[in-house]
Amino acid sequence: MRDTAGVDPVPEPPPDTSRAPGGETRCRDCALRPLKLFHEPTGDELALVQSLKRRERRLGPGEALIHEGQTDAPLYTMLQGWAFRYKTLSDGRRQILSFLMAGDFIGVQQKMGDAAAHGVETLTEALFCVFQRDALWELHRRSPMMGFNVTWLTAHEESMVDDTLLSVGRRSAEERIASMLILLFKRAAALQPDAGAGGVDFPLTQQHIADGLGLSLVHTNKTLRKLQRRGLHRIADGRLYLRDVKAMARLADLYGDGRPPGRPLV
Amino acid sequence: MRDTAGVDPVPEPPPDTSRAPGGETRCRDCALRPLKLFHEPTGDELALVQSLKRRERRLGPGEALIHEGQTDAPLYTMLQGWAFRYKTLSDGRRQILSFLMAGDFIGVQQKMGDAAAHGVETLTEALFCVFQRDALWELHRRSPMMGFNVTWLTAHEESMVDDTLLSVGRRSAEERIASMLILLFKRAAALQPDAGAGGVDFPLTQQHIADGLGLSLVHTNKTLRKLQRRGLHRIADGRLYLRDVKAMARLADLYGDGRPPGRPLV
DNA sequence: CGACGTGTTGATCTCTCTCAATTAGAGTGG
DNA sequence: CCACTCTAATTGAGAGAGATCAACACGTCG
Structure with a gap:
């Protein structure tokens, strides 16, 4: 605690290489809208979001x-691609906290002017x-309804971390x-209309899976291999195929949509 | 939804602040207020909360x-005591997700009418x-400011789960x-004005610590013992004393207020 | 006084980690 | 076209942190 307070551990914010001069989409044409992630916004609400x-x-x-510890991160919304939130220990051990996909909020956690408690990195072009x-x-002030939605989304994000x-x-x-695998498959499938049959896009490396589950890379590989050999799933060419969802869900102790089992919980 | 975007929400007629049936405290006298957990609410806001x-x-x-899986849980706020949120697997393995203390919200996660994704149980009288x-x-509709605060609190709760x-x-x-131990100590100390010196209340059993950290009871005991013998802390009679915070923080790789270290994170 | 919950400790056991080495594909430069 | 480099996936072997099994101590309580 000696030398941390005064020194600014924050790396320079990455330069903005990405301002899209002409081609930005307007909120009314946002790719997220057809996905029905939240209630259908009114025209006024769209205009509000557009103005922000x-x-x-x-x-x-x-x-x-x-970057982890960055102090000036704005608020983002994810439109396309995959990313993940993570934290690291000083010796480099990394834990991935959650994976982010289209429609997810980023940066609600940090109070304005505060340091980001976690880093965010892309998996695909995004x-x-x-x-x-x-x-x-x-947003809260001018549209309580959208504010309410943000609260709900934040709570939902937390429940994924809980899981x-x-x-x-x-x-x-x-x-x-x-x-x-089941949880990511479901999320990915929900975003990809033609999903299910032929599997879904799956840009994670085994290292990402390991870091997301608190496992070592080697053990992750061996376990993945075992499940695949058993015919539960298949990962190839950046796609994930679930071949025996039943068995997979049984193994994971996941029921229905992820709720606890209908058993004597009391 | 009439008064959403672009229009400031319409204030409701002043709610009834006088109702405080047998012995219940009114919001204006709430024990939470002196703690300054959030921005100081206005009289109107207090009245609003009181009415809800x-x-x-x-x-x-x-x-x-x-109860885990309960479908009709209302929204709670914690006024006194300790509790914890948890999830279990069907064979009984339990994971404590977070500990709850005065000022914490409970139940924001579940959409109305939905099943609770986790159970909540008390540690002390509460x-x-x-x-x-x-x-x-x-709350969102009638006081965007308080709604904003709820979002913020929810996000903060998530960041604790992240940790x-x-x-x-x-x-x-x-x-x-x-x-x-450090994190709980800080939270407990913040709520207890006379804190610090003589330690803080600490109602967890070793089983709770184990379930909160994904460890077995036996190993938790042995590790706890080791740290205590090394003089880092002491737990006795339901109180926790930190005897060497420096060493403890170094061991935990925690810096300052929990931010990542000022090291080459990139 | 016996039942129970909580804390303790010793003795195995095993799941997962770490270390090492190999293969395969993509990219790069000569 | 080929050597060279890098990243990601694999596999084997040995080591170890933490789990499981078993007992026992102590205090509370009906």
């Missing part, structure tokens, strides 16, 4: 959107919507992997 | 406030404020315990 939008930012795969710093407050915590804390390696 | 408050609920130690189901929406996930996923048993 500053610009877009496009990143290639493996780039940093927010497109983000950038909002001004006080957008969150403006991961349950996995990492109490599930075996096999169970963790089964559970993650 | 349904009643209070008092539980003894070890009682369930919300007092809760019970709100009607749609309180969350009413735990980092611990459980990537820290050793010693490091996890050190990190938990």
